[in-house]
Amino acid sequence: MRGMEPLAERLRPRSLDEVLGQPHLTGPQGLLRRMLEAKRLSSMVLFGPPGTGKTTLAQILAEGVGKPFLRLSAVEAGVKEVRAVVERARREGGLVLFLDEVHRFNRTQQDALLPHLESGLLTLIGATAENPAFELTPALRSRLRFFPLKPLQEADLLALLRRALEDPRGLPGTPYEEEALRLLARAAEGDARFALNTLELAASFGRVDLKSVREALGAERFGMDREGDRFYDLVSALHKSLRGSHVDAALYYLARLLKGGADPRYLARRLIRVALEDVGLADPLALRLTVAAKEAYEALGSPEGELALVEATVYLALAPKSHSLYAAWKRAEEAARAHPEAPVPLNLRNAPTGLARALGHGEGYAYYHEDKEGSFAQRYLPEGLEGLLLFQAQGEGWEERVRARLAQLRARFQGGSEGPPPDR
Known part of the structure; x- marks a missing residue:
């Protein structure tokens, strides 16, 4: 019944114009829009966080090219289900197969799709919140295009x-x-x-x-709000206590949030953010541990799984701190915005064809493992950006150990074709 449908289902966008948050794909120059306008749909994988519109986009694309749409979950489907899909596709003259959690398909299941993608009988639209490059076979990857979806602003x-x-x-x-x-x-x-x-x-x-x-x-x-505290005041206090290495305060605020009914999965994601933003390379294991804590909670649920969040909280509070990665990325984004069209040096360009090689692509490239000195002497940054410095190792812990290595490397690059850093 329509009245029983969740609001998210009732409001599912019916066209690309109604899709929010993905202008790089659905805007006037977006590749998905251009596919629809050309009525030519390629097999692809849509990957990004939950709730960003992967299923919606798949349905809109299938309808836009006038093909039947069939949805399967890779968690439940196997080779038998794939064969049934192929038989239906033969009867209907082709169809769009939407495969949720596509990264869960094993090698045999992926191989079963290959001939039908090659022939055009099936158009596959896979969806995953994981990085598909790690789970899909090279043979399947070569037949797919990959489109990242971003969290909505x-x-x-x-x-x-x-x-x-x-x-x-x-x-x-x-x-x-x-x-x-x-x-x-x-x-x-x-x-x-x-x-x-x-x-x-x-x-x-x-x-x-x-x-x-x-x-x-x-x-x-x-x-949770008895004393006027807002949910985000407590989340902010947890984050800042972790950043400030105050383990007792961090545990107190974590307990307030969990006992107050905050979603443990949200808190797990917040801990991962702390590992990236405030610990970074000072302790690279922090990211692995917080991701593992999230997975452990999802496996165990409450209350047992909450101990995984407690372990991650204590670890993050006691870990050395660095925001060098966060700061470097902000500077990198600023440089990319300021120089969006800076040409890649010829020696670094890909040279897959004779024409590319004739144009000088890849010429003079020094392969590090065979010519270290030549590798340091060659140009890496575009002309005009020589000496651009984005990452600065200023943290504690493991990052202290890489500071000398970073200084040594930069000195060697500056002695080569990169030239001295410009005034900044």
Whole structure:
């Protein structure tokens, strides 16, 4: 029944124009839009975080090219199911197979798809939140195009929530507070499905306000707001206590959040962020441990799995700290915005064809393992960016050990064709 469908399903976009947050794919120059306009759909993998529109895009693409659409989960399907799909495709003259969690297919299952992708009988659209390059076989990868999806920005989620409260398919007429929508947009962390389903729960209280949104998020249970503390005040306190290496404060705020009903999966993602942003290369194992903690919680659930979050919290608090990676990436993004068209040096360019080689691509490239000195002497950065310095090792722990190595390498590059650093 239509009335039983979750809000996220009822509001599923019906065209690329309704898709939010992926302009690099769906905008005027986006590759997916150009495919639809040309009525030529290639096999592909859509990869990105949950709630970014992978299933929606697959359905829109299939409808746009006029092909039947069949959805399978790689967790449940096997070679038998693939054969059944092939038989149906033969009867219907081809179809689009949407394979969720495509990275879960083993080598045999992947090989069963190959001849039918090659013949064009099947058009595969895989979806995964993992990096597909690590799980898919080279033979299958060579037949696919890969399109990354990005978490929705807060502004996109706000627009989506407002649409849900106005669209006849959604929750029209529901009273709401703008501040409550902003809170929900922040809490969703780029996940449109989570945002819409939480909005629907909040609306069941009769009004979407701060109180109902916090109830829907689980942020008022056990008195989380008893003293006026907001959910994000506690999350901020947890993050800053970890950054400041105060293990007792970090554990206290983690307990407040968990006892207050915060989603442990959200907290696990937050711990991964701390490992990346505030520990970084000071302790490279921090990232592995926090990712493992998230997986352990998903395997065990509450309350047993919460100990994995406790272990990660203590580890992060005691770990040496560095924000060098975070700062370097911000500088790299700034440089890319300032010089978006800087030409790649000829020696570094790919040379897969005779024409490319005739144009000088790859000429003079010094292979490090055979010619270390020549490798240091060659140019790596585009002309005009010689001496660009983005990464600065300034952290503690393991990063102290790489500081000397970094200085040595930069001295060798500056003595070669990179030249001295420009004034900055």
